[in-house]
Amino acid sequence: MKSVLDYIKSLISDNNNNNYQFILPNKENYSYTTQPEDLLKNKKVFSNLDVNLEYVNSRFNSLLNSDIKIREFVINVKSKQFKAFILYVDGMVDKDSINDSVLKPLMLRNRANQYDGNQIISEAVANNIMVRKIKKFSIVDYIFDNLLPQNDVEKVNSFDKISEDVVSGNCILFVDTVNFVFDIDTKKFDKRSIAEAKNEPVIMGSQEAFVENLRTNTSMIRRNLCNENLVIEKLTVGKTDKNQCAVCYLKNIANSDLVAEVKYRLNNLDVEYINSIGELQQLIKDDIGTTVPETISTERVDKATAHILEGRVVVIFNGVPYVLIMPVTMLDFLSSPEDTNINPVFANLLKVIRAISFFITLLLPGLYIAITTYHGELIPTGLLFSIIASRAKVPFMVIVEIILMEVSFEIIREAGVRVPSPLGSTVGIVGALILGQAAVQADIVSPILIINIAITAITSFAIPDYNFSFHLRINRFLFIVLGFLAGFFGIAIGLFIYLVKLCSLKSFGVSYLAPYSPFTKNKSTSYLLEPIWKREKRADFLATQKSQIQNHISMKWRKKGD
Amino acid sequence: MNEQKLNYLQASFLVIIVTVTHLVLNLPNALISSTGSASIINVIYISILSIIMFLLVKKLLTPFESNNILYVAEYIGGKALKKFLALLYIFHFIFITGILLRSFAETLIFIYFPQSSTWTVLLSFLLVAIIANKIGAINIIKANAILMVPILSAIIITAISLVGKFEINRLFPIMGYGFKETFINGTTNIYAFSGVVYIYFLKPYLNNYKDFSKVGFISIAISSIYLLLTVSALLMMFPFLTADNQAMSVYLSTRIIEYGKFMQRTDAIYMFVWIFIFFSYLSVILVYISQISKESLQINISSFFIYLISFFIFIVSIIPKNSTQIRFLETTIYKYSSLGIVFILSLIILLLGYLKKRREKSINLRKKVRL
Numbered sequence: 032m033k034s035v036l037d038y039i040k041s042l043i044s045d046n047n048n049n050n051y052q053f054i055l056p057n058k059e060n061y062s063y064t065t066q067p068e069d070l071l072k073n074k075k076v077f078s079n080l081d082v083n084l085e086y087v088n089s090r091f092n093s094l095l096n097s098d099i100k101i102r103e104f105v106i107n108v109k110s111k112q113f114k115a116f117i118l119y120v121d122g123m124v125d126k127d128s129i130n131d132s133v134l135k136p137l138m139l140r141n142r143a144n145q146y147d148g149n150q151i152i153s154e155a156v157a158n159n160i161m162v163r164k165i166k167k168f169s170i171v172d173y174i175f176d177n178l179l180p181q182n183d184v185e186k187v188n189s190f191d192k193i194s195e196d197v198v199s200g201n202c203i204l205f206v207d208t209v210n211f212v213f214d215i216d217t218k219k220f221d222k223r224s225i226a227e228a229k230n231e232p233v234i235m236g237s238q239e240a241f242v243e244n245l246r247t248n249t250s251m252i253r254r255n256l257c258n259e260n261l262v263i264e265k266l267t268v269g270k271t272d273k274n275q276c277a278v279c280y281l282k283n284i285a286n287s288d289l290v291a292e293v294k295y296r297l298n299n300l301d302v303e304y305i306n307s308i309g310e311l312q313q314l315i316k317d318d319i320g321t322t323v324p325e326t327i328s329t330e331r332v333d334k335a336t337a338h339i340l341e342g343r344v345v346v347i348f349n350g351v352p353y354v355l356i357m358p359v360t361m362l363d364f365l366s367s368p369e370d371t372n373i374n375p376v377f378a379n380l381l382k383v384i385r386a387i388s389f390f391i392t393l394l395l396p397g398l399y400i401a402i403t404t405y406h407g408e409l410i411p412t413g414l415l416f417s418i419i420a421s422r423a424k425v426p427f428m429v430i431v432e433i434i435l436m437e438v439s440f441e442i443i444r445e446a447g448v449r450v451p452s453p454l455g456s457t458v459g460i461v462g463a464l465i466l467g468q469a470a471v472q473a474d475i476v477s478p479i480l481i482i483n484i485a486i487t488a489i490t491s492f493a494i495p496d497y498n499f500s501f502h503l504r505i506n507r508f509l510f511i512v513l514g515f516l517a518g519f520f521g522i523a524i525g526l527f528i529y530l531v532k533l534c535s536l537k538s539f540g541v542s543y544l545a546p547y548s549p550f551t552k553n554k555s556t557s558y559l560l561e562p563i564w565k566r567e568k569r570a571d572f573l574a575t576q577k578s579q580i581q582n583h584i585s586m587k588w589r590k591k592g593d
Numbered sequence: 594m595n596e597q598k599l600n601y602l603q604a605s606f607l608v609i610i611v612t613v614t615h616l617v618l619n620l621p622n623a624l625i626s627s628t629g630s631a632s633i634i635n636v637i638y639i640s641i642l643s644i645i646m647f648l649l650v651k652k653l654l655t656p657f658e659s660n661n662i663l664y665v666a667e668y669i670g671g672k673a674l675k676k677f678l679a680l681l682y683i684f685h686f687i688f689i690t691g692i693l694l695r696s697f698a699e700t701l702i703f704i705y706f707p708q709s710s711t712w713t714v715l716l717s718f719l720l721v722a723i724i725a726n727k728i729g730a731i732n733i734i735k736a737n738a739i740l741m742v743p744i745l746s747a748i749i750i751t752a753i754s755l756v757g758k759f760e761i762n763r764l765f766p767i768m769g770y771g772f773k774e775t776f777i778n779g780t781t782n783i784y785a786f787s788g789v790v791y792i793y794f795l796k797p798y799l800n801n802y803k804d805f806s807k808v809g810f811i812s813i814a815i816s817s818i819y820l821l822l823t824v825s826a827l828l829m830m831f832p833f834l835t836a837d838n839q840a841m842s843v844y845l846s847t848r849i850i851e852y853g854k855f856m857q858r859t860d861a862i863y864m865f866v867w868i869f870i871f872f873s874y875l876s877v878i879l880v881y882i883s884q885i886s887k888e889s890l891q892i893n894i895s896s897f898f899i900y901l902i903s904f905f906i907f908i909v910s911i912i913p914k915n916s917t918q919i920r921f922l923e924t925t926i927y928k929y930s931s932l933g934i935v936f937i938l939s940l941i942i943l944l945l946g947y948l949k950k951r952r953e954k955s956i957n958l959r960k961k962v963r964l
Contacts, residue, residue: 408858523868531725534735548735
């Protein structure tokens with residue numbers, strides 16, 4: 032303890048020293064394994080309040096931090112007085128709650144803290160003598176039981192835990208002679224209110240989207256999924272920025288190995304900080320050598336809830352309005368929450384269109400280049416002549432032309448995303464229409480190629496998942512090169528290797544091409560939707576604890592006449 | 594489910610891919626040229642023979658439960674016979690694959706890449722198979738199972754698209770070159786089912802070895818149907834086909850398929866599908882060779898081993914000097930080597946194993962009775 036005090040004193044004296052010396056330590060001689068702040072780690076609460084105060088001052092840099100508040104006061108308990116202080120972060124707490132539920136009951140004289148009697152545990156009369164069992168007075172129990180009218184109070188003795196909770200908005204009460212603290216939940220800060228899903232809109236479904244606050248997000252899931260088996264486990268990720276995330280699953284449905292695996296991966300991330308769900312997505316991925324996403328990120332509450340009900344696991348990350356769903360298969364990236372909201376016939380039409388869009392997005396420019404270069408006989412002679420004529424004045428090779436247009440389109444798309452939203456449509460119009468038209472008139476590109484690129488671009492927007500669409504966009508360039516080098520032969524090379532690679536992928540132990548590879552007979556999970564009354568089973572590749580979703584006859588009302 | 598083991602569909606498709614590869618090359622051609630207008634009857638006849646042969650194989654392998662032919666060889670002749678048989682099979686596979694690869698590559702060069710050198714196309718094929726094997730054997734098997742759907746559909750579509758061009762008269766005379774050519778000499782055409790050879794090795798790799806008979810029947814039935822479909826389509830389309838035709842006969846048939854005014858030449862699309870067949874076939878063969886080597890020669894399957902086998906296939910594929918030599922190797926040599934190794938030697942080994950097992954069983958039984 033002495034060494035800690037000495038260190039704290041030295042820190043304070045350094046702070047008061049105005050001789051500013053900014054000298055970088057010599058990298059070779061400097062040990063990164065023992066940072067000065069490491070000395071402050073893994074410490075327990077001291078029973079001496081002054082030591083605690085100095086330690087807190089040092090650990091939270093309270094002399095520098097304007098929002099770290101320490102309020103010292105005296106507690107009245109049974110006519111005795113104890114020194115105490117509270118610690119909180121201004122702007123993250125509910126000040127009224129602190130005043131009403133912490134400071135007032137502790138500081139002001141009232142019936143509770145003035146009561147000087149003993150607490151009787153039991154009373155018995157024997158031989159006309161009354162025997163009373165009286166509870167031994169304990170300041171801790173007394174404060175906890177009588178003086179903190181708050182619904183969420185915890186006794187904590189680790190400074191690491193205290194740090195974590197203070198920065199999350201809790202108020203910490205330190206009392207003299209007590210070697211632990213009262214960790215009181217007083218969180219309240221400004222946050223964005225629940226809004227509509229902007230990036231995953233649906234027509235007939237719920238419009239609610241996640242927000243940045245973890246607790247709001249968990250409450251939305253809890254509200255949507257009314258079942259006591261829903262478990263929301265809180266974990267901390269990151270060492271410097273201890274961000275919180277929550278693992279949500281149905282205890283009686285999700286595969287326990289899957290849940291354990293998700294928690295294992297999250298608990299074994301040796302990183303200083305994680306800024307976004309995208310970073311987390313990359314850190315818990317099975318196969319790091321591919322651009323294929325292996326978890327789905329969604330902002331839709333209904334989508335997350337539906338996946339939990341299927342037996343999957345959802346991870347919520349504090350500070351991000353998206354959650355991660357795992358495990359996933361490739362077919363999940365071609366499905367939309369809208370599919371289950373509409374008639375399965377309509378949904379299947381949309382699904383087929385999305386599947387076509389998948390192939391067009393990936394292959395159309397490559398096929399165009401292959402056909403025009405190697406397999407001209409495939410298209411009618413008239414059309415072939417028209418393509419050749421339209422390209423007659425274009426000075427570039429077809430591959431240069433196509434890559435030029437693809438890159439231009441990607442630039443327009445990127446610019447459209449980055450510019451302030453009122454200008455977004457202008458960028459689109461100027462980029463796509465005016466420049467496209469001008470490029471054709473200037474004979475830089477052929478009109479048929481513009482049609483080709485435009486179709487490819489539009490179909491890429493039909494892919495519901497942003498990450499998966501991005502993956503297809505990147506791989507499209509590969510197929511352009513292969514198509515140019517060897518026509519259909521080149522594209523077949525690319526597709527075969529792509530297919531074998533897809534077969535090798537796994538998302539949390541689930542084959543990426545399930546339920547088709549390995550093939551399963553469960554029709555409820557096939558790409559095309561069955562009518563709702565036929566979707567009787569959960570996906571067998573998830574190996575859920577309960578496979579049945581509904582009985583063989585779910586519409587029992589039809590049996591009414593029997 | 595054990596992901597490293599195969600389900601019965603994946604295993605069946607491993608056998609079918611071999612037959613399908615021969616189908617799109619010159620196998621139908623060779624069958625038609627040997628039996629003439631009786632090819633359909635001959636195909637039905639050899640299909641029945643294959644089923645009988647499979648029943649026999651099944652019966653002979655029954656006492657060995659989940660073991661394959663290599664185990665049987667070891668059982669009757671020790672490790673030496675096992676190694677000899679494994680090497681024989683490996684050489685057979687390398688030889689056949691090399692020749693088929695060259696045949697297909699020549700067709701591809703002839704049609705699309707007249708400017709390219711043969712070795713470039715050959716190496717491209719082998720490179721794909723190497724990459725696929727590096728990704729993983731089980732992934733190739735999974736990919737093969739997925740590819741089977743478009744591949745088999747494409748062959749059916751080809752046959753349906755050609756229906757309008759069929760001449761029923763070409764089926765006559767129904768007995769072709771006569772009874773002897775169709776049923777006696779025609780028996781040797783059973784080599785068309787030489788893909789069955791892979792069934793000998795599959796048993797230990799099945800999820801449930803009892804699915805063995807399912808795998809055998811499915812693969813022989815589907816192979817028979819497709820063989821029948823292709824042979825009858827070609828027979829009814831072309832007045833005269835010989836084994837010496839320079840281009841693949843199925844390719845010739847796709848050249849005359851038209852779908853309205855927009856798609857008047859669709860052969861490139863079919864060729865696109867066949868390229869997949871060949872990639873899958875090559876990759877699967879490398880998997881087989883690796884597994885046999887690992888099982889019998891205790892060779893650690895490393896990247897180097899895959900390169901080495903690919904190199905041998907490449908060497909074999911560049912041996913033929915011209916198309917005539919390729920056709921000769923693809924039809925005559927392949928026919929007799931398949932008959933010798935797949936249908937005679939393998940059956941003898943299985944039979945000897947079966948007899949030894951029975952003898953052992955009866956000796957044990959007698960000992961028990963005496964006790």
